[in-house]
Amino acid sequence: MNIVVAGCGKVGTMIISSFVEEEHNVVAIEKEPSALNEVTNIYDVMGVCGDSTDCDVLTEARIQNCELFVAVTNSDELNMLSCFIARKMGAKHTIARIRKPEYNIKSLSFLREQLGISMAINPELLAAKEMFDILKLPSAVKIETFSGRRFEIVELLLKDNASICGESLMSIRSKMKAKFLVCVVQRGNEVYIPDGNFVLESGDKIGLTAAPTEIQKFLRAAGIDQKQARSIMLLGGSRIAFYLAKMLETTGTTVKIVERSEKKCDDLSENLPKAFIINGDGAQQEVLVEEGLNSLDAFVSLTGMDEENILISIFAASHNVPTVITKVNRSELAEMAAKLGLDRIISPKKIVSNSLVRYARALENSLGSNVESLYKIMDDKAEVLEFNVRSDFKQMDVPLKDIVFKPNILIGGIIRDRKALIPSGNDVIKENDKVIVVAANQRLNDLCDIIMK
Amino acid sequence: MNRRMVAYTIGQIIKLGGILMIFPLIVSAVYVERHCILAFASTIIISLLFGFALTILCKPKNYVIYAKEGFVTVAFAWIILSLLGALPFYISTEVPNFFDAFFETVSGFTTTGSTILSDVESMSRGLLFWRSFTHWIGGMGVLVLMMAILPTDSGRAMHIMRAEMAGPVIGKLVPKIKDTAKILYLIYFILTVVEFLFLLIGGMPVFDSIVHALGTAGTGGFGIKADSIASYSPYLQWVIIAFMLLFSVNFNLYYLLLIKRFSTVFKSTELWTFLGMVLVASGMITYSIYPMYQNFGDSFRHAIFQVSSVMSTTGYASTDFDLWPGLAKGVLFLMMFVGGCAGSTAGGLKMSRVILLCKIVHKDIKKMLHPRSVASVRLEGKNVDNATLNSVTTYFAIYAGMILILFLILSFEPFDFTTNLTAAVTCFNNVGPGFNKIGPMASFGKYSNASKFILSIAMLFGRLEIYPMLLAFYPKTWTRKN
Numbered sequence: 001m002n003i004v005v006a007g008c009g010k011v012g013t014m015i016i017s018s019f020v021e022e023e024h025n026v027v028a029i030e031k032e033p034s035a036l037n038e039v040t041n042i043y044d045v046m047g048v049c050g051d052s053t054d055c056d057v058l059t060e061a062r063i064q065n066c067e068l069f070v071a072v073t074n075s076d077e078l079n080m081l082s083c084f085i086a087r088k089m090g091a092k093h094t095i096a097r098i099r100k101p102e103y104n105i106k107s108l109s110f111l112r113e114q115l116g117i118s119m120a121i122n123p124e125l126l127a128a129k130e131m132f133d134i135l136k137l138p139s140a141v142k143i144e145t146f147s148g149r150r151f152e153i154v155e156l157l158l159k160d161n162a163s164i165c166g167e168s169l170m171s172i173r174s175k176m177k178a179k180f181l182v183c184v185v186q187r188g189n190e191v192y193i194p195d196g197n198f199v200l201e202s203g204d205k206i207g208l209t210a211a212p213t214e215i216q217k218f219l220r221a222a223g224i225d226q227k228q229a230r231s232i233m234l235l236g237g238s239r240i241a242f243y244l245a246k247m248l249e250t251t252g253t254t255v256k257i258v259e260r261s262e263k264k265c266d267d268l269s270e271n272l273p274k275a276f277i278i279n280g281d282g283a284q285q286e287v288l289v290e291e292g293l294n295s296l297d298a299f300v301s302l303t304g305m306d307e308e309n310i311l312i313s314i315f316a317a318s319h320n321v322p323t324v325i326t327k328v329n330r331s332e333l334a335e336m337a338a339k340l341g342l343d344r345i346i347s348p349k350k351i352v353s354n355s356l357v358r359y360a361r362a363l364e365n366s367l368g369s370n371v372e373s374l375y376k377i378m379d380d381k382a383e384v385l386e387f388n389v390r391s392d393f394k395q396m397d398v399p400l401k402d403i404v405f406k407p408n409i410l411i412g413g414i415i416r417d418r419k420a421l422i423p424s425g426n427d428v429i430k431e432n433d434k435v436i437v438v439a440a441n442q443r444l445n446d447l448c449d450i451i452m453k
Numbered sequence: 454m455n456r457r458m459v460a461y462t463i464g465q466i467i468k469l470g471g472i473l474m475i476f477p478l479i480v481s482a483v484y485v486e487r488h489c490i491l492a493f494a495s496t497i498i499i500s501l502l503f504g505f506a507l508t509i510l511c512k513p514k515n516y517v518i519y520a521k522e523g524f525v526t527v528a529f530a531w532i533i534l535s536l537l538g539a540l541p542f543y544i545s546t547e548v549p550n551f552f553d554a555f556f557e558t559v560s561g562f563t564t565t566g567s568t569i570l571s572d573v574e575s576m577s578r579g580l581l582f583w584r585s586f587t588h589w590i591g592g593m594g595v596l597v598l599m600m601a602i603l604p605t606d607s608g609r610a611m612h613i614m615r616a617e618m619a620g621p622v623i624g625k626l627v628p629k630i631k632d633t634a635k636i637l638y639l640i641y642f643i644l645t646v647v648e649f650l651f652l653l654i655g656g657m658p659v660f661d662s663i664v665h666a667l668g669t670a671g672t673g674g675f676g677i678k679a680d681s682i683a684s685y686s687p688y689l690q691w692v693i694i695a696f697m698l699l700f701s702v703n704f705n706l707y708y709l710l711l712i713k714r715f716s717t718v719f720k721s722t723e724l725w726t727f728l729g730m731v732l733v734a735s736g737m738i739t740y741s742i743y744p745m746y747q748n749f750g751d752s753f754r755h756a757i758f759q760v761s762s763v764m765s766t767t768g769y770a771s772t773d774f775d776l777w778p779g780l781a782k783g784v785l786f787l788m789m790f791v792g793g794c795a796g797s798t799a800g801g802l803k804m805s806r807v808i809l810l811c812k813i814v815h816k817d818i819k820k821m822l823h824p825r826s827v828a829s830v831r832l833e834g835k836n837v838d839n840a841t842l843n844s845v846t847t848y849f850a851i852y853a854g855m856i857l858i859l860f861l862i863l864s865f866e867p868f869d870f871t872t873n874l875t876a877a878v879t880c881f882n883n884v885g886p887g888f889n890k891i892g893p894m895a896s897f898g899k900y901s902n903a904s905k906f907i908l909s910i911a912m913l914f915g916r917l918e919i920y921p922m923l924l925a926f927y928p929k930t931w932t933r934k935n
Binding site for chain 1: 624628632838840
């Protein structure tokens, strides 16, 4: 697929890198020659130096035959304008990064319709949503949903006190009433697709598919804490904090926002009437302790500096805050933070690039592939895909135990007639089913790819 | 330095080199030249063994390369390929001196076309074909060929492409480097076939047509006649003139024509400056040699043939231009430096660099008159950033310095000033013939082995645009801490 990406900043580079990995033809547009050079040196893309609202530049980037145009420069207005021009010049789909809350809250749908923007992405809003999901179910590291929330995949970190540690999957399954499937396990840096004899250990990160209600049952039975966070402190009054606080307000949670700048505090208190706004320096430990760090359910560090977020999160974790979420933008630092023991790390640019990859695959879907949705889990080492079963699938109505799958592939769930089904060896795949496939260390484009040839 | 990756890529190149030698092997088989068949077959076996040994032993753990690795890979690939390419000449005993064989092969791969052979016509067909085929391979670049046909292991192959392709700025035609390489080779291949057909129609024998088409495409210049192109008909000479010029045009322009962006092509400053320069130089030479031929048609044809040959750095000759008067020789000598357009198969300084140098000079002079003036340099309707401008001036300084040093070294030989100077200039710019003792009808055979070796290295410096070779032999490239 031909994709044009305008803007090679942090997010742009990340997006380009994932598109190149997906083997798309990518053209990068960037104003700053040095930033463009950096990108064209590292990735196999064509670079065009110039402004993304300049018709000549867009022509040079072959906008006429591009399927997807993504504008992620640092200005919302520029992104919208270049999407508009690109659309008029022949780009089939356009995506703009629009970050300002003003656009997002009031006029987004109007703008999208008028400018012909296929999707508006807001990294901060997406990050806030992801954090909100975690805060709802604090024991989970990550939650993703499939087809109208009938199925969820939950990433869980097994702590020492979980009762299922040291037991094989088979025995866990026979003991519990809940319908679930442990479909992927990350231990250290390796990702496994477990079979029934696999014994879980504390420290493992497991990926679990089940219907949302079953997940609650499983957590209760497994002795994993599942209380929703009720008292939460946000450090840093950034845009993410604003969106997150707005969402949390609706669930009746107490939210405290600690922010250094007085002006930002004023703005926040105007827009968030229910939240506590504290004007203070979060890097000062007394401020945090005084504001009740020890009695919190969750702590979220959202300042603009990755290093600060990591250090303060470690401090919060040492004060026995049960759930600590850390925003880290730079992927090198995210890896190091994970090594330091922080398990809930959220990177807005990674969320953006994942959602764009998903969008691109869905576009290809309309061009012949049948991927319904796609998530990357376990630090991107495994993918979970939802496929529509079409008539060209060869192993229709064959019991799963008789199908020879490729290694590291697992059917995590089947959705038939709007009902979620946890598959066992005797189940079959039928036409028009939706099948959830977990694949470790590989990339799938088609349901037929899962069968050993 | 990711040495494994360098060795691995070179291993791939050697294998590819071995496979390409199947073509001269076939030619030798067609003409039943037993000693050549043996020579090519043994070279192919040696290359494949060596290539597989490298790729198997040095299977890299990580495929990440940086600019440094790109330069070093390109430099060593070319040196090793030239050494292997020299083997058929040596094994077949037609060129008994290995330095001669090496010089001839480097001259082939770098598309120089300088020869050490005093009697070309007695060579066997297989070797003559191989000589010209090296032009074709070297013209567009063997690593680019590798990228076009082999699966690439590294997404950063741009570093290699940039090191091998000529010109101050190398861009891609399409987003993927592999597709870019394929398109370039496709254009190259089609143009070569078209020239072959034109030559065939003009009554040139099949073998001669192939050899000359390959030689023109790479802008190389190895002929198979002692008098180069002089004995062929004027029609054939005009065909060769046209294709020498076509192959020294930036290949990106052909791609732009293919995707129907005509206006960009017709606005190309480099193209028009190049053609203008060809016409002006031809005009001056016609004026200078008119008394010799007493016929405008012949004078102009010879003039434009030699100008295209020298500017495209091919090196064919339609007449012994060494006998021409001073003005004509002077113009030709200057044209040796200019070369063709960037992104073509031609050598030399490159038209776009010459244009940029002139513009830089103009800008700086203006700055002296109006110290507060702010002026930017534009080329092809685009602003050229200061980093590129600096690199152009630096390149020119190194380029001039290297030619002078080369000239100084050659002066140890017992030849006159003109011979040594033009030998240095012609080899460094990959043109081919010089004046006096190394004129178009003479050969480099009289130079000593040491000088031949130095000239061979100089040709590689010129073809790869200095930096790859310079960095490969720069000690700091190899130290672990840098």
